[in-house]
Amino acid sequence: MEKIQAALAKARAARGAGAAAPARGTKGAAAGGGYAGPAAAFAGVSATSAAWSSLRAFRPAPEVFLRNHLIEDGDRREATTFDVMRTRLLQAIRTNGWRRVAITSPSPACGKTTISLNLGLSLARQPELRVILVEADLRRPSMVRMLGLPETAPVSAVLSGEAEFGDCALRLADNLAVATNPAGLRNSAEILGQPHAATALERMETVYAPTVTLFDMPPMMTGDDVMAFVDKVDAVLLVAAAEATTIKQIDLCERELAAQTNVMGVVVNKCRFLDPADGYAYGYGS
Ligand SMILES: Nc1ncnc2c1ncn2[C@@H]1O[C@H](COP(=O)(O)OP(=O)(O)OP(=O)(O)O)[C@@H](O)[C@H]1O
Ligand SMILES: [Mg+2]
Numbered sequence: 001m002e003k004i005q006a007a008l009a010k011a012r013a014a015r016g017a018g019a020a021a022p023a024r025g026t027k028g029a030a031a032g033g034g035y036a037g038p039a040a041a042f043a044g045v046s047a048t049s050a051a052w053s054s055l056r057a058f059r060p061a062p063e064v065f066l067r068n069h070l071i072e073d074g075d076r077r078e079a080t081t082f083d084v085m086r087t088r089l090l091q092a093i094r095t096n097g098w099r100r101v102a103i104t105s106p107s108p109a110c111g112k113t114t115i116s117l118n119l120g121l122s123l124a125r126q127p128e129l130r131v132i133l134v135e136a137d138l139r140r141p142s143m144v145r146m147l148g149l150p151e152t153a154p155v156s157a158v159l160s161g162e163a164e165f166g167d168c169a170l171r172l173a174d175n176l177a178v179a180t181n182p183a184g185l186r187n188s189a190e191i192l193g194q195p196h197a198a199t200a201l202e203r204m205e206t207v208y209a210p211t212v213t214l215f216d217m218p219p220m221m222t223g224d225d226v227m228a229f230v231d232k233v234d235a236v237l238l239v240a241a242a243e244a245t246t247i248k249q250i251d252l253c254e255r256e257l258a259a260q261t262n263v264m265g266v267v268v269n270k271c272r273f274l275d276p277a278d279g280y281a282y283g284y285g286s
Pocket of ligand 1: 067068069105107108109110111112113114115137142217218219269270271
């Protein structure tokens with residue numbers, strides 16, 4: 001894994017990377033708006049709590065977690081990896097006032113959905129956080145199947161302004177909501193790229209005030225969905241599969257993303273062959 005990180009560092013140095021990409025407007029902690037006083041602040045908090053309480057609760061069956069490498073129990077050894085990732089992510093979003101993070105990879109099956117869900121579960125183990133997980137792989141959505149979710153309004157309809165977020169989202173925990181699409185769509189890039197998608201996300205953030213929203217995206221090399229959506233997120237986490245993703249692919253994707261947004265880091269997944277002591281292992285670098 002060190003070899004991968006060293007090769008990445010070399011590729012970045014060769015292209016002179018390192019400067020921060022333009023941020024998506026002024027959002028989050030950095031956003032203004034003035035101080036409205038304690039009464040207004042309290043009203044805001046209780047409205048947010050009421051909005052979360054009104055989301056339909058759904059608890060996936062225990063075997064769903066086991067079958068899909070999802071770690072719900074924070075005491076398990078494997079949870080540590082995601083808790084480290086969570087800490088890094090929280091540091092980055094707090095430092096930069098970010099609120100939206102997309103997760104993508106160069107090629108398919110690198111583990112994006114598994115990592116998005118595990119990161120969401122890890123974040124939600126901190127009760128003071130509110131986390132929203134959005135299925136943004138609208139071409140080949142997988143979360144409904146993976147988690148055995150019941151039918152809801154599709155997130156594509158929320159992004160198009162035809163449905164409310166509350167009719168789509170399911171509450172997996174008190175502070176973790178998931179918004180998915182039951183079926184794949186051919187016009188996914190148009191849905192993700194439409195200007196109304198930005199309005200829908202702002203509306204969702206006003207009502208539910210998530211600490212962070214994670215977008216589980218498709219791979220970059222199979223279409224233009226990621227590039228169509230990337231102007232609506234603050235940062236991107238790139239997932240690479242050890243022994244499958246090449247340094248060249250990571251470099252190319254990182255370069256393309258860095259021209260549009262902030263690349264938070266590269267997670268090297270499926271590293272069990274590189275580091276047998278860790279078993280189910282991940283590596284994180286930025
Ligand atoms: N660290 C890991 N070790 C072993 N298997 C893993 C690991 N991470 C993911 N997998 C498995 O790899 C397969 C692909 O994972 P996942 O669906 O999360 O990838 P993806 O990048 O979202 O795929 P797609 O590009 O199709 O959306 C799944 O069967 C998943 O359980
Ligand atoms: Mg996926």
